[in-house]
Structure formats: structure tokens, C-alpha cells
Amino acid sequence: MASANTSFSLGTAAALQLSINGNANFSGSSTLFMGSPISSGRTLHFSRHEGSKLTKRLVIESKRISGLEEAIRIRRQRELQTSSKSDRRPALRRGKIYPRLSVPDNIPKPPYVSSKLLPEISSEHQIHDPEGIARMKAACELAARVLDYAGSLVWPSINTNEIDIAVHKMIIDAGAYPSPLGYGGFPKSVCTSVNECMCHGIPDSRQLQDGDIINIDVTVYLNGYHGDTSKTFLCGNVNDAMKQLVKVTEECMHRAIDVCKHGAPFKIIGQMISEHAEKYGYGVVDRFVGHGVGKIFHSEPLIFHQRNDKPGNMVEGQTFTIEPILTLGTTDCITWPDKWTTLTADGSAAAQFEHTILITKTGPEILTKC
Helix, strand or coil: CCEECCCCCCCCCCCCCCEEECEEEECCCCEEECCEEECCCCCEEECHHHHHHHHHHHHHHHHHHHHHHHHHHHHHHHHHHHHHHHHCCCCCCCCCCCCCCCCCCCCCCCHHHHCCCCCCCECCCCECCHHHHHHHHHHHHHHHHHHHHHHHCCCCCCEHHHHHHHHHHHHHHCCCEECCCCHHHCCCCCEEEECCEEECCCCCCCECCCCCEEEEEEEEEECCEEEEEEEEEECCCCCHHHHHHHHHHHHHHHHHHHCCCCCCECHHHHHHHHHHHHCCCCEECCCEEEEECCCCCCEEEEECCCCCCCCCECCCCEEEEECCEEECCCCCEEECCCCCCEEECCCCCEEECEEEEEECCCCEEECCCC
16 A cells, blocks of 8 residues: 655657758768668768759758658547547546445454554664564465455456455455555555556445456555555456556566665665656656555655655665556646545556565565465
8 A cells, every 4th residue: 555755745850961162061970861870971072063953852852751751740640639539538436435344353453443543654664573574474475365366356347345345355354454444544445546546546336347447455464464565457458558557567666676685775666667667658656655564554664666866775674565656647646535546637547566575685575476
């Protein structure tokens, strides 16, 4: 589950050079001609008559190229307009929210459940001894299994409240507590964020539609430790643009995980994510961050997913989440009156992936890998 970054409110043209003065000089060091690089390291000399003919020919060719480029530009613009019209989905609307589900008295509950206030992010870096690591692994393994099961339910016509019910039952049947339930007043056991919802979507009566994408964010509290993970799933026939967004978001997460190890700076995470996302023109959301996780749901270190110069290095035995959110459009957001559901301001799609990792001497260990 993402933590809000409160401190930050969390056409090819031919380059032609021609000089005619007695003799004509045509020179170029590096020129692009219809997308192909042309290099010339020498100067060509022409007579005045030859230069005049060359000038006319170049003007004609330039016009032809310009006209072709304009035709290509117009065609591409029409294709994009057609694509955007066909891919445009109705804006997300709130469905009916049903009452929160109960948890048996015998299941241990995290301390924040007794209050509706949003807990402060702890300044404690959670570094575990062998027993703590074993408990973390058990909680994360359960979270991964629950998420995998929740994803198997994603299909057109199911509503997100039904996913919440299924997740809730699986968690309590395992003797664990669904960590989001009651966290700062959150009314459900799982977060379900559809299409333009960046994160923290509240399950409701809205049915999933063919072509939707949905992030399901599962956190469980087992034996005093939280395991936290999320994944964006495809619902039915999803268009290519959204498929690629989902694919690249997962790649960003794994590229960031791969560079984690004892002594590595935290800022390398944001660098790796940003570099890969920028290749595709995607936005990286900076309002929501990863976080330390363990006995405490959200703690330091805060994990920034965009380029940053934040200090700090990873330590062996430490656990935290990496959970980038990428968007097709703006990274600006709006939050519904429920104070949780956060959408892209322009209605563009968003995708998120999350793993809890353990830092070891030799590298990262993904604890929520199913």
C-alpha cells in the first residue's frame, strides 16, 4: 500500500546548406534525410551554372520532402485521434460502498485499528534479526498467495466489492488480519484501483468492464508483521497502449529491485525507474512512495520512484517496498471526497506494481514473489 509523500504533497527535415559565391560550396557534417543519417567529411565544389542547377534541384527535392512529411504528419495525427477516440473509456464513477467486514476476535490486530486517525509514518528503519526475517517471509508469502488468488477473479462483470469479500475471507481463514481495514479509517480489506485510479481505490459495486485494468493492493498482518504487495491485472481485451503501460511499469519495478543491495543508495531506485519510464514517455508519480515495512505498516525509509537526491543507503536485514505508479498522461492527481481514491487529473490510465524486498549482503530478496 503506497504511502503519501506528504512533504511534497507527495517530423524529419533535411538540413541543407548551400553557398554560391563564384563557386558553390555544399558541405555537411551530419545530416538527417528522411530518418537516415548521412555524414560527409569533405567540401564539394561546383561551377556557378552547376550550382544554379543544384539549387533548383534541391529546392524541388526539399518541397517534395516537405510535402511528404506533411502528409505523414497528417496521417499520424488522424490515426492518433482515431485511436484516442476508440480507446477513450468512460470516467470512473463511485459505486455503492458496502459496510466493512468483520474479523474474528481471536485474530491479532495491528494497533491502529482502534483509531480512525491516519498513523504518522514511523522514523524507525525496520532491520530484522533472523526470527523477524522468518516472520516477515511468512507474512509476505501469504500476501503473495492472496494477491495471486485475487487476480484470478479479475474478469468482466465481477465487481470490486466481490474481490474484497474473497480477499478478506482468504486472509482471515489463514489467521491473519487484512492490514488496510481500519487504517486511518479505510473501510475495506483491499485496495482496488481501476483505470485512471492511481491508488487507494475503495472496493464498491462497480463491475469491471472488458478492457479495464485494475491494480489490487494486498497487505496482511500475520504474527505481528505486515507483508505488502500489489499488481495491475488486465480485464478481458485491453488495448495495446494500456497493455504496454502495465508491462513497462512492472519492468520499472524489477529494474529498481535488481540494483538493491547492502550499501546501495536509495536514490538509485528512482533513477532506474525514471530512465526506463522516460523511454516510453510515461509519467512517474511522485506523490506516493514506497516505505519501510515490518512490525510497522509504514515507516522510513521513504522510497522515491522518480529521480531524486535523497540521502541514505540500504542496510542488510532491512525490508521495504518498491511500488512505482506510471501514467499515460499527467502525474497530477485529484482525490475523491472519500479522502482515499486518487485519480489522474486528466483521466489517463495509471498502473502500479509492488513488492516487499529484503536487503542481503549479496543483493535483494523478493519476499512477496509468488
